[in-house]
Amino acid sequence: MTFSQPLVARHLFGPGPGNPYPEATAALGHPLLGHLDPAFLALMDETCDHLRQVWGTQNRRTLPLSATGSAGMEAGFVNTVEPGDVVVVGVNGLFGQRMCDVAARCGAEVIPVEFDWGTPVDPQRLADAHPNPKVIAAVHAETSTGVRSDIKALGELKDDALLLVDAVTAIGGIELKADDWGIDVGYAGTQKCLGVPPGLAPFTISERAWERRVQKPQSWYLDLGLLGGYLDSDGTGGGRTYHHTAPTAMVAALHAGLERILAEGLDAVIARHAKAGRLLQEGLQEMGLELFAQEGSRLPDLTTVKVPEGVDAGAVRGELLERFNIEIGAGAGKFAKSVWRIGLMGPNASEDSAELVLAALRAVLKR
Ligand SMILES: *Cc1c(COP(=O)(O)O)cnc(C)c1O
Numbered sequence: 484m485t486f487s488q489p490l491v492a493r494h495l496f497g498p499g500p501g502n503p504y505p506e507a508t509a510a511l512g513h514p515l516l517g518h519l520d521p522a523f524l525a526l527m528d529e530t531c532d533h534l535r536q537v538w539g540t541q542n543r544r545t546l547p548l549s550a551t552g553s554a555g556m557e558a559g560f561v562n563t564v565e566p567g568d569v570v571v572v573g574v575n576g577l578f579g580q581r582m583c584d585v586a587a588r589c590g591a592e593v594i595p596v597e598f599d600w601g602t603p604v605d606p607q608r609l610a611d612a613h614p615n616p617k618v619i620a621a622v623h624a625e626t627s628t629g630v631r632s633d634i635k636a637l638g639e640l641k642d643d644a645l646l647l648v649d650a651v652t653a654i655g656g657i658e659l660k661a662d663d664w665g666i667d668v669g670y671a672g673t674q675k676c677l678g679v680p681p682g683l684a685p686f687t688i689s690e691r692a693w694e695r696r697v698q699k700p701q702s703w704y705l706d707l708g709l710l711g712g713y714l715d716s717d718g719t720g721g722g723r724t725y726h727h728t729a730p731t732a733m734v735a736a737l738h739a740g741l742e743r744i745l746a747e748g749l750d751a752v753i754a755r756h757a758k759a760g761r762l763l764q765e766g767l768q769e770m771g772l773e774l775f776a777q778e779g780s781r782l783p784d785l786t787t788v789k790v791p792e793g794v795d796a797g798a799v800r801g802e803l804l805e806r807f808n809i810e811i812g813a814g815a816g817k818f819a820k821s822v823w824r825i826g827l828m829g830p831n832a833s834e835d836s837a838e839l840v841l842a843a844l845r846a847v848l849k850r
Contacts, residue, residue: 489808494831496840497812498626498785499652500674500681501828503740507679510739511732518729526738527729533741537677537749538650538669538687539660547673547683547737548705549730552651555670555684556585558705559620559647562688562696563668566590568617571644573604573637577627577815578649582620589701591618600818601787603632603780610640617695618668619644623659624652626675627815629776629787629824631657638665645692651675654685655744656756656784656828667692673733676756676784678829679740682733740829752832757783759827762837770845775814775822784832786825787814791848796820799847807843 495502516523527546535545548554560582564570570591572582575598586593596612598604604621619641623634631653638646645667653659656676661669667689674681688696688707700706709726744752760783764774767788775787790796796813800823803809814822827836 491808493804494807494809494836494839496825496827496831496836497810498675498824498826499672499828501676501678501826501831503674503680503736504678504743504830506743507736507740510735511680513732513735516731516735518731519723519725523729523731523734524723527734530734530738530741533738533745534685534687536745537655537659537741538671538685540662540666540669540687540689542661542687542689544693544707545685545687546710547734548670548686548710549727549733550684551674551681552649552670552672552684553581554705555651555672555686556582556649557702558684558686558707559668559670560585560589560591560618561700561702561705562707563618563645563647563692564589564591565697567592569594569613569615570618570620571596571609571612571616573609573619573621573632574598575602575604575628575630575632576600576622576625578622578625578651579604582622582649586618586620600628600816601630601775602777603630604637606633606637606640609637610642616644618647620647620649622649624650624657624782624785626652626785626824629782629785630780631782632780634666635660635664641665645695652782652785652828655749655752656832657782658753661687673737673740675826676828676832677737677740677744679737680733682730683737685737756827756832759832759834759837760784760786762834763825763827763841766837766841767844770841770848775818784826784828786827788823788825790814790821790823794848796823799823799844802847803843806847809840809843811840
């Protein structure tokens with residue numbers, strides 16, 4: 484056996500997973516519930532209610548899909564896109580590129596609208612890309628570049644199109660108002676700002692999108708119609724039928740993480756992320772480092788910073804992990820060796836974590 488558990492818990496300051504809230508970790512150890520147990524159905528109902536709050540939606544069909552954020556992306560497209568449908572995608576990083584790939588596999592006529600990595604998507608250019616697309620898709624928080632795009636403005640311009648939004652690194656970390664902004668289909672993940680281990684994809688779909696959904700999607704597992712047993716709850720659990728075995732321990736963890744967030748207050752949690760990100764970004768600049776994402780569009784929860792000339796990006800990350808148990812991320816795509824990604828998400832969105840990573844980076848760079 485070559486695996487050995489690190490003696491000290493890692494500080495997960497990369498692009499995700501981040502460290503979970505202790506309440507979420509503790510819930511994983513609760514006695515396991517069966518997936519049709521009335522107690523579990525009540526837990527699931529409450530979890531969906533809590534999810535509505537963090538999404539900013541009244542959508543009846545709001546639930547955690549049983550897989551990671553990428554399955555949320557897949558579910559979003561397979562349930563709205565049929566061969567020949569026109570899909571406009573804003574591409575300003577890795578996850579926008581993935582959306583194009585997933586939409587193309589559904590047979591869509593994909594119109595990618597490209598932007599420089601490190602800059603946000605321009606909503607007007609997306610709206611102008613085609614007169615009548617079925618779907619306009621964009622990433623709210625591009626984790627690959629640390630950039631926030633203006634989803635509210637996109638919602639105002641969407642016209643008849645369905646607005647499909649990746650909120651994986653937005654939910655529970657920055658402002659997100661699905662209903663007010665006109666998001667028709669949204670997906671997220673648990674392991675970023677929600678502070679829960681990876682494994683579920685919080686998902687929401689508006690009535691408008693539901694009516695225009697694909698009747699027989701190419702995916703059986705992610706067919707929202709078949710998932711009706713979870714979706715069409717009347718609160719009694721009576722309508723629940725077996726589709727797949729819900730990962731009940733993960734749902735318990737998500738429930739606990741959401742309770743933790745709502746007890747602190749969603750606005751307070753978002754303000755905490757904003758403050759931690761600001762401290763980190765100011766500290767990095769004081770060290771003489773240059774931020775990668777365009778000013779004015781920087782995410783507080785995921786900071787991208789340029790690797791200084793002559794510094795081995797991978798060696799620094801390795802030393803941070805070995806000496807300080809701190810994980811940070813490499814840059815994405817062609818920026819793998821020239822950018823670092825530092826996430827302060829969930830419980831890590833704190834002044835202490837910002838100071839910790841700054842001090843460690845300073846110590847490593849000094850050598
Ligand atoms: C992490 C992430 C995903 C993918 O989520 P997984 O949980 O890794 O499947 C998708 N979009 C964005 C913006 C992400 O940050």
